[in-house]
Structure formats: C-alpha cells, structure tokens
C-alpha cells in the first residue's frame with residue numbers, strides 16, 4: 001500500500017490538497033464533502049431566520065420587526081431550509097458519499113454530472129442569497145399566486161430563478177443515483193441484497209426525477225406571468241390561481257418524501273447495526289419506500305381542502321392521504337420488531353434513531369388529523385400544521401441526518417467524535433426540539449394562525465416555551481458542529497469498522513481510498529447478516 | 539457487439555456497462571423532459587376546456603401554412619438524424635458529417651420559420667404583453683391566455699431546439715476530429731434520442747395549437 005510521508009495510507013482526503021483539486025474533483029466522496037460544507041452554511045443561515053422569528057414571537061406585540069419584515073423572515077427561513085438544506089441534505093451528502101461504497105462501485109455512473117449538479121446547486125443558492133441580500137421575498141416558500149405573480153413587491157423573480165436552478169441539481173443527482181443503482185452494483189449484489197439505505201435513495205431519486213420538472217415549469221409560468229402579466233394565474237384576466245396550487249403541490253407534497261425517505265434509509269442502517277440483528281421484514285421496508293414514492297404523487301390535494309377544490313376531489317385526496325400512513329407504519333413496526341430481542345447498544349447514532357422513531361410517529365399521526373377534511377377546516381393554516389411538518393422535517397429528516405452523520409463520520413473523516421459529549425448533544429436536541437414544537441400543536445389546536453407576527457396575549461405562555469425550546473435546540477445543533485470540527489484534528493483515529501457494522505462501506509479503510517476498494521468486492525450474502533444475539537440462541 | 543477498443547471511463551468495468559448506463563441515463567432525462575412539458579400540456583388542457591371558443595378563435599390567427607411546413611421540416615430532420623446515427627454505427631465519417639450538417643440545416647430552417655411567425659404575432663399585437671390586442675374584444679382575456687401558452691410552449695420547444703443545435707455543432711466538431719467511430723457512437727445515438735424527443739413534442743404542439751376547430 002502506498003503511504004504518504006505523514007505515514008497515513010493514501011485516501012481520498014490526502015490524495016491532493018489544493019483548492020483547485022477540490023473544485024474540479026470528480027470523486028463522489030469529495031463532491032459529498034463539497035455539499036456538506038455548503039448545506040451546513042445554508043442550515044445555519046436558515047436557522048438564523050428561525051431565531052429572529054422566535055424572538056419576535058416572545059411577545060404578542062410587534063417588537064423586533066414589523067409585518068413586512070416578518071413575512072420575509074418566514075419566507076426566507078422556509079426557502080433556505082427546504083431548497084438549500086433539506087432537499088439536498090442526506091442524498092447529496094451521505095447518498096453521494098455512500099451509495100457507490102455500499103454497492104461496491106468505484107464511483108457514481110456519471111461523475112462529471114455529479115460535479116455539475118453541485119455547481120448548479122451553488123448557482124441556484126447564489127440567486128436565493130441575492131434575493132435575501134437585496135431585500136428578501138415575502139410570498140411564503142409556497143409562492144402562491146396571484147400574490148407572487150402579480151402583487152408582491154419583493155424579489156420574487158430572483159428567488160424563483162434560484163429555486164428553478166436548484167431543482168435541476170436535484171434532478172441530476174436523482175438521475176445519477178438511479179443509473180448507478182441499476183448498472184453499477186458489484187458482482188453478487190442483487191436487488192434484495194442491497195442495503196435499505198440504497199432502496200430508500202432509489203425511491204427518493206424517482207421522486208426527484210419525476211416530480212421536480214413540474215415545479216420547474218410552474219415557476220417558469222409564474223415568472224412569465226410576473227414579467228408580461230400573461231393572465232395564466234390571474235383571476236382578473238380569466239386565469240385560475242388554484243391551478244398553481246395543484247401544480248405546486250404535485251411536486252411539493254412528494255418533496256416531503258425527498259426529505260424523509262433518505263432519513264428512513266439511514267434509520268434502517270442504524271437500527272440493524274446497533275441491535276446486532278437482521279432487519280425484520282426486509283422486503284416490506286424496501287417496497288414500502290417505493291410505495292411511499294408512488295402514493296406520494298397522488299395526495300397533493302390535501303393541501304387544498306379549503307381552496308375551492310370540489311368536495312369529492314377532497315374526499316379522494318383525503319382517503320389517499322390516509323393510505324400513505326400504511327407504508328410509513330410498516331416501516332416503524334418493522335424497525336420496532338428489529339429492536340425486539342436485539343442486543344441494543346445505546347451509541348450516539350442510535351440515540352438519534354430513537355429520537356426519529358418517536359418524533360416521526362408523532363409527526364405522521366398528526367398528519368392523519370390534517371388529512372381529515374373536517375378537522376383540516378379547523379386546523380388549516382394554524383400552528384398545528386407548522387408543528388406537524390416540523391415533526392416530520394426536523395424531528396424526522398434532521399434526526400436521521402444527524403444520526404447518519406455520527407454513524408458515518410469515522411468513515412468520512414477517519415476520526416472519532418467524543419462519545420459522551422455527543423450523547424449529551426443528542427439529548428439536548430431531543431429536549432429542545434420537543435419544547436419548541438410540541439407547544440405549537442397546542443397553539444394551533446386553540447386556533448393561533450401561522451404567519452402572523454402578532455397574536456392574542458392568551459397564547460404567550462406557549463410561545464415563550466417554544467422560543468425557549470428553540471434556544472435549546474440551537475445549542476444542540478451548535479455542539480455537534482463544534483466537536484465534529486474538533487475531531488478533524490484531535491479526534492481518535494477511527495478503524496475501518498468502528499461499529500462492527502455490516503455493509504461494504506465498512507470493508508474498506510477509513511477514510512476510503514480514491515477508488516473506494518483495493519479490488520471490486522464480491523457479495524455472497526444478504527444485507528445485515530449480524531450474528532444472532534445470545535438471547536435468540538438461548 | 540461491443541468492441542473492447544472503445545474508451546471506457548474508470549468507473550465502469552467494460553464498454554457494455556458504460557453503454558447501458560449512458561442509455562438508461564438518457565431515457566431518464568427524457569422522462570424528466572416529458573414531465574417538464576407535461577405541466578404545460580396540463581395547463582393548456584385546463585384552459586382549453588374552460589375557454590373552447592377563445593381557443594378556436596385565437597388558433598385561427600396562427601399561420602397554418604408556415605406551421606405545416608415547419609412540421610415537415612422537423613420530421614425530415616428526424617430522418618436525417620436517424621441516418622446520422624445509422625452512419626455512426628457503420629463508422630462512416632463522411633456520411634455522419636453529411637447527415638449531421640443536414641440535420642443542423644433543417645433545425646436552422648425550423649427556427650428561422652418560427653422567428654418569422656413570432657415576428658408576425660408581435661406585429662399584430664398578439665404577444666401577451668402590455669400591447670396585446672385581439673380582434674374580438676369579448677374573447678380578448680381568454681385569448682391572451684391561449685397566446686401565453688402558445689408562446690410558453692413553442693418557446694420552450696424552441697429553446698430545446700437551440701440546445702440541440704449546440705449539441706449538433708459539438709458532434710460535428712467531434713466527428714471532424716475523428717472522435718466518432720463505430721465503437722464510439724454513443725454521443726450521436728444519445729443526441730438522436732434527444733432530437734427525436736424534441737421532434738415528438740412538436741408533433742403534439744402542432745395540432746393542439748394550430749388545428750383547433752379546423753375540421754369540416
């Protein structure tokens with residue numbers, strides 16, 4: 001084996017050191033790191049907007065900002081978090097890094113396309129940032145017409161261009177993953193031997209490739225409408241603003257699964273590894289990912305129960321939305337069954353997995369409340385909705401992301417993070433999260449509408465709790481940031497397989513060499529062949 | 539089938555795997571394109587069912603002769619593109635060059651005719667901007683939506699043609715430098731898929747936009 005003068009084995013990190021070598025890299029692992037750095041910056045930017053929102057909501061009056069600024073703050077919080085953090089998060093960082101490793105390939109099928117997708121993402125991000133710097137957007141992340149297309153005086157066009165461009169980055173990543181998973185698997189790695197992480201990303205990629213173009217063309221129409229006043233979404237000119245909502249949610253409901261499915265993939269890996277057990281119901285979990293992707297395209301109308309959609313259409317959308325709960329529940333039950341009689345190890349990634357299980361379940365079940373047409377009339381556009389989707393997107397998606405980052409950090413960097421501190425941080429995140437968002441369920445149920453900077457004084461106690469929780473949550477996110485950076489230099493050196501995990505990515509060194517494997521691995525067994533636990537043997 | 543002389547990128551094991559991956563990637567890209575245009579076709583269908591008369595009246599303002607000629611031009615360009623792919627498989631460099639240049643010329647003719655049509659629409663105040671006017675004022679508002687979609691759909695199509703134009707130029711350059719051979723025909727083949735797709739989109743656009751209420 002070649003070694004550098006520092007004595008460490010050749011790997012993808014020390015293969016070259018110049019900035020140029022990073023900005024022109026075709027290595028999927030380095031591109032994953034480029035994404036990691038960029039989305040981390042966007043995450044803290046989106047978080048800064050959230051801080052301002054929560055500070056304003058400490059009192060029922062307008063203290064910190066006025067209505068206009070508040071509108072811009074929640075819009076920018078949503079746009080940055082969704083388009084620049086959540087949608088790329090797990091796929092573009094962990095998926096990029098791990099999929100070729102997990103399937104025993106040297107790289108993704110199209111490395112140039114992969115690098116291109118990062119540049120496209122950055123260009124889109126720059127447009128969104130420009131719209132922030134020049135004064136912001138106030139339409140909400142949903143761009144509802146005709147406000148966005150005709151009336152808003154904020155920088156809608158710039159933000160729309162940004163969202164349009166980042167969409168293509170998402171499409172290219174999804175396309176690359178699908179081709180890679182189909183065509184690049186190592187000898188012996190059949191579909192039903194794939195890690196469930198790969199299945200989850202396959203389902204995600206289908207949504208990215210088939211859903212994103214719809215929002216792209218919709219945004220083009222909004223842009224044209226804004227520039228020329230064409231009338232497509234303007235009721236004064238015979239257009240139908242609700243058509244925009246149909247097109248928008250046709251993408252944006254499945255987009256929720258772009259955020260949550262990869263996280264579910266991570267959870268499958270964590271739970272099997274730290275229970276030391278084969279996953280219960282492998283095929284059910286694999287197919288439930290596909291089922292979620294397919295059903296996800298058929299439920300968009302549940303966002304429009306009060307938007308003049310016909311009651312019959314509403315009923316169909318309501319029933320279909322209930323159906324999505326089935327594959328989601330299958331996953332949760334199978335994970336729980338995997339834990340049963342496993343020898344469960346409470347390492348940091350597993351704490352996040354437990355956090356995910358509880359929070360995702362609450363988020364999913366409250367989704368059923370909202371899929372119910374009658375209840376939704378009461379809860380629509382209240383804080384109940386805000387709490388619901390934060391339980392899915394933050395409690396679900398980000399818990400999975402953090403769990404995955406802790407699990408694969410040794411593989412990515414070759415260093416271990418401090419165990420005790422990271423457990424403490426996981427606890428802080430869990431407590432902070434619940435204190436932030438659980439009160440919002442109560443606020444919404446009592447009727448506090450979302451997207452207002454002032455509220456009835458009776459709601460103040462719960463709002464103060466929520467803001468206190470957000471401060472704790474913020475600390476919970478900053479601690480990992482700190483010790484991850486610390487570990488790069490001072491963390492103990494990681495072995496190739498610190499968790500004793502199965503999966504091809506653990507068979508190569510940490511960090512992996514540029515070509516991933518010394519020689520192409522041959523797979524002879526199914527995924528997660530952990531030795532039976534002693535309890536089971538007895 | 540696949541010769542082992544073909545250049546294989548480092549992430550692939552052999553030329554066969556590379557060819558399969560590239561082909562699947564291209565088809566996925568086209569699937570994405572279908573959804574992209576699908577949003578426009580859906581919007582078109584919604585307003586056509588709401589405003590059938592305005593659509594028919596507005597459609598009558600289009601130049602069916604120029605549209606018809608353009609349809610013929612584009613279908614012919616698909617033929618020349620198919621011939622280019624055929625020649626690429628046979629590895630006949632001169633023939634590839636000839637068919638690619640022919641495709642480029644036909645594509646250019648299409649865009650030229652389209653530009654003439656657009657110019658006429660601007661002259662007659664049929665572009666849905668601030669100067670929009672429609673002969674029948676009662677139908678002006680929905681006709682404006684029709685023209686919005688006319689320009690959005692044909693504009694998106696033309697944009698795809700322009701991109702195809704660029705790819706053809708690149709292919710011609712590759713071929714001239716001897717970089718397209720029977721073993722390395724994939725770039726021509728993939729461009730062929732793209733070109734045919736753009737052609738098919740027009741095959742739908744032409745009747746939907748030009749031929750409303752023209753029967754009988």
Ligand SMILES: [Cu+2]
Nearest residue numbers: 253300302303
């Ligand atoms: Cu939804």
